Amino acid sequence: MALGGASVVPEVTSSSVSDVKLSVLDLSPIPSDGDAGTALRNTIDLARETERLGYHRFWVAEHHNMPGIASSATAVLIGHVAQATEKIRVGSGGIMLPNHAPLIVAEQFGMLEAFHPGRIDLGIGRAPGTDQRTALAVRGSMAALNAENFPQQLAELMDYFDEDAARTVNAVPAVGNKPPFWLLGSSGFSAQLAGALGLPFAFAHHFSAQNTLPAVRLYRESFRPSATLQEPYLMLGAAVIAADTDERAQFLAGPSGLTFLSLRRGRPIPLPTPEEAAEYPYTDLDRQFLEERFGSNIIGSPETVRKGLDQLISDTGADEIMVTTMVHGQADRVHSYELVKALAR
Numbered sequence: 001m002a003l004g005g006a007s008v009v010p011e012v013t014s015s016s017v018s019d020v021k022l023s024v025l026d027l028s029p030i031p032s033d034g035d036a037g038t039a040l041r042n043t044i045d046l047a048r049e050t051e052r053l054g055y056h057r058f059w060v061a062e063h064h065n066m067p068g069i070a071s072s073a074t075a076v077l078i079g080h081v082a083q084a085t086e087k088i089r090v091g092s093g094g095i096m097l098p099n100h101a102p103l104i105v106a107e108q109f110g111m112l113e114a115f116h117p118g119r120i121d122l123g124i125g126r127a128p129g130t131d132q133r134t135a136l137a138v139r140g141s142m143a144a145l146n147a148e149n150f151p152q153q154l155a156e157l158m159d160y161f162d163e164d165a166a167r168t169v170n171a172v173p174a175v176g177n178k179p180p181f182w183l184l185g186s187s188g189f190s191a192q193l194a195g196a197l198g199l200p201f202a203f204a205h206h207f208s209a210q211n212t213l214p215a216v217r218l219y220r221e222s223f224r225p226s227a228t229l230q231e232p233y234l235m236l237g238a239a240v241i242a243a244d245t246d247e248r249a250q251f252l253a254g255p256s257g258l259t260f261l262s263l264r265r266g267r268p269i270p271l272p273t274p275e276e277a278a279e280y281p282y283t284d285l286d287r288q289f290l291e292e293r294f295g296s297n298i299i300g301s302p303e304t305v306r307k308g309l310d311q312l313i314s315d316t317g318a319d320e321i322m323v324t325t326m327v328h329g330q331a332d333r334v335h336s337y338e339l340v341k342a343l344a345r
Helices: 036-053 074-084 102-115 132-139 150-160 188-197 209-222 246-264 274-279 284-293 302-316 330-342
Strands: 021-026 057-060 089-092 120-125 181-185 201-203 234-242 298-300 320-324
Touching: 021 036, 021 330, 036 057, 036 074, 036 330, 057 074, 057 120, 074 089, 074 102, 102 120, 102 150, 181 188, 188 201, 188 209, 201 209, 209 234, 209 302, 234 246, 234 302, 234 330, 246 274, 246 284, 246 298, 246 302, 298 302, 302 320, 302 330
Parallel strands: 021 057, 021 320, 057 089, 089 120, 120 181, 181 201, 201 234, 234 298, 234 320
Antiparallel strands: none
C-alpha cells in the first residue's frame, strides 16, 4: 500500500472551542474506594449525562491488566452504552486491532451497528493497550506481537464489510451494517495511513503532545479523497479537568498524576482520591516527571480551560475535540463535562 501522494491541503478554519464538535473518551476508571462494577455503572451514567449536555460522541478505550481501568471488553461496553442512550454516537477509542482477529471485530461491530443503526463508530488502533506480557496473553503467540502487518489486518477487516469483496469467509452480520471507520494514533504512521486511505483521524494529543503538530501536518499532506471523506477530518483527544476554580481543578488532577507515576514504576493502582494523591510523598524527580508528562493537559477554571482549548484548536485546526477527564469522584467528573460544554455555547 503506497502512502505517498497528497491532495491539496485545506485551509485551517477552526480557531476556538465554539467552532468544533465536542465528544467524550472514557476509560471507566476504577476508584480506590470502589470496584469495576462501580466504574462501569459510572460510565453508563456519564454517557447519559453527556448525551443530555449535547456531546457529539462517546467512545470507550481498550486496556488490559490495568487495576484502575475497567474498559477491557470494549465491544461489550459499547453495546451497554448504546442501549442506555438514545442519540449520542458510541464507539471505540479504540479497538487495538493486533489484539483481535479481524473477523471477530467485523462480527462484533456489524452486530452493534445492526442493533443501533447510524450510531456506532469503529475506531482502530495498532498499539497493544497494555504491557508486553499481557499482550502475549491476549494474542497467544510471540509472532502476533509484531504490528508490522497492521495495514494488512486493517484491509482484511474493511473487506469483511464490503459487499463486493471476494472472500471465502463471511462476517455475519457485517455486510450491510458497516459503521464509520476511524484510525487512531499517537505518531506519524497512523496519520499517514489515515490520510492515504481517506479516513478520519483521531490523534492522542493527551499522551503524545510532542507529536501532535507533526502528525496533524502529515495527515493533511497525505490525505487523498475517498468514498468516506472528500477532505481531512481531524479529532484530537485532550485531557481536560475543569472545576469552578483553578485550585480546585489542580486538586482534582492529583489522582491522575499519581496513577500514571505508579504505572511508570510497574505498580499500577486504582484511581486514588484527591486526598490520597495530595498526601503522597513525591520526590523532586517525581514532580519534574509529572510536570513534563502532564504539561499538555488542560486543567483549571472555565476561563483557563477555554484558553487552553482555544489555543489547541487554533494551533491544529481540529474539527473535533474528544475530552477525556480522569478524576476520582463521579460528581466532579460530570461537573467538569458540564463546564466544558458550556464553553461552546
